[in-house]
Amino acid sequence: MSMFMYSKTYFFKPKIVNFIPLRSIKAKVPNTFVNEVDKDGFRILELFPTKIKKTVKYQKSIPIFTGREQKMPVDQDWPTVWPSQKTFQPHSVPLPVRQGYPKPGEGPFSKIANTELMKIPNFLHLTPPAIKRHCEALKQFCTEWPKELDSDAKCTEHFPLEVLYSDYCYSGPSIRDPLSRIITFKVKLSSLKLDYHAKDKILRLAGNRYDYTSDIITIITDRCPMRKQNYDYATYLLIALYHESWRKEDWENEKALADMEYYDWEKNQSKKNLVTIYAWPEIPQDFNYAHIPHAEEYKVAVSELINNGEDEHSINKYKQVVKKLMFFKPEKNHSTESE
């Protein structure tokens, strides 16, 4: 089919000869257009003319502006260059600082026109010599540290109350920092004079404001607009907390088993269980355990198991006591363990 179509459309049948490419060979022509002549006045024939070298004109390079930081002397007075806190300026800082998330295969961005460096706060105004100068200037306003308070322990002993507040200024319409009104009182529980009931009550009243690991009660007040008001309020709270914990109300006598802060074996089911088992098959009228041998040991073991937390040691102790309470046949040699 294809052959038929082919023969019909093309009259010219391609032959192999027709496809042979014609190679044109360019012969090098001697350069006859030469102006130079030799001493006899003949023109010089140059069979292989020398190439004329192109003279490239280089433009005179313009010196790149190397910032101010390049010209800074090494021993300059830095606190005068950077006296206070300000945004990062690349040409004022003679340091090769880099910041930013690098692209793959590249390093972090250099300091020039680097927004990341401008965003973060810097401490270039807080160099050691600058701080030293500040301290020197402030020294005239300070009084001497009392010699008696030579250790931290003595400080906490004589000044148990720690008051924390912040004194930052705010860059806004008003320089008053909104956080500066917040007052934090920290006081060690052991520095307060409390009996057993008062200590239990103060812990219940303080709730999560008390930290068991450090034994510190923390009171934070921020509801009043001024610092002094908050300070007064925190003082009031601490005084109220202390005096309220010493007071015993009538309803406190109605303390149920679920309200107990420790496990009291006498009030719990464990005692009833023990007495009921020993009174079986009669039902006991009063839960008196004085007649039961090893009941005191059992009481101590159960209380320790639940109050001190369960571990292999307390479980083993409990096991040894229960073994004495169990109903085993009296052995032949009448040992003391027989029940």
Add this chain to the structure above:
Amino acid sequence: MNLFNRFILRIKKSTNLRNTSSFAETMELSDEILPSIYTRETDPVYHNESHLNKLYNIPSKDCATILSHGLMNQYKIQLKIFNEMSILIRKPSIELLSYLSKSDYAKPVNKYVIYGECGSGKSTLLYHLLHYGYNTNKIIVYVNHAQYWFTKPKEIKYSEIERNIIDLPIDTRIWLDKFKLLNNHILCQANIKLSKSYKWGTGANFPKDSSLIDLINFGIDQTRYASEIVAALVNELKQASRIGLCNVLVLIDNYNIFFSHYTQIKNSLKKFALTSEFSLTQNFLEITKSDWCNGQIIVTVDTAVNKDRQESHLPRYLLTKEGFEHLDPFLPINVENYSEDEFYTMIDYYKHKKLIRSLTSNGEKELKLLSGYNPYKLMDLCKHL
């Protein structure tokens, strides 16, 4: 009609004991090929310290009865491969057996709580005790797989007597069936009569002094009364042992599931039910009270069944406050991982059974490190591929 037939078939399938206890006919070991890892003493009554770290075989004729409550899947496969049910005699089991032999059966029941890490062999210890109870002609109330009642029950029914109590009729019936199979010979011997009359509905009427076996058979036949009959059975067993007709050994695996708050079943208020809302829970809590005598209660606690409490394997934590108050005073017994001797006994056993071959000393060391002397992990590492 088709649906109804299917339902019947399902019940028949579920009650087929082959599903729960499928094992091959076991082979007795002849004397001459008995290696040193075995002991010839196959009666747990006579096991003592001299048999420590040795294996004993449950006799093949008792195997079907003793293991009627079913085995762990891994065990089932091992039983098929080894063609014998071997149990390692360990320190806690010897300790427990000595307590059981010397306990005073005229006084209220003693309670034992077996605790230990996951896979340390608590359930296997119960099989040892189960064999002891079987050999000493005790009525055995044995519960394993209690966790499946609260996660994948076969059927749920709200009790007719109390609406907020959930019955599991088919599961209860299956348990009753296994109970009867395990204790049939003793129940026939003891011939326990009912202490009071029972009546549920019109058909179920049991006057006083009728046989306990009839009651159990009725529960197996009439699935809908199974839950009430288990309650009656517990009551009657306690009553009979008080009189001295029988001696009851209560073995409950994963007992702390009864104090867990995690179930997958919704109650009549369409909220997830607590385990205390099930009639089965109430029955088995009833039998673990210490207001009866002539019996012993042994339970295990495990972290694997309680999703709420996973931090520790110690009994007070796993039993929770209610469970501790319910059981207290109990004797805690710790089942630890293998000791060095027990580990080598088990390695020798696996070698003897040709489960592991050509084990070098380096290989033993690797097994030690990988398993951490944990029995279950060791079994898992040495198992068939």
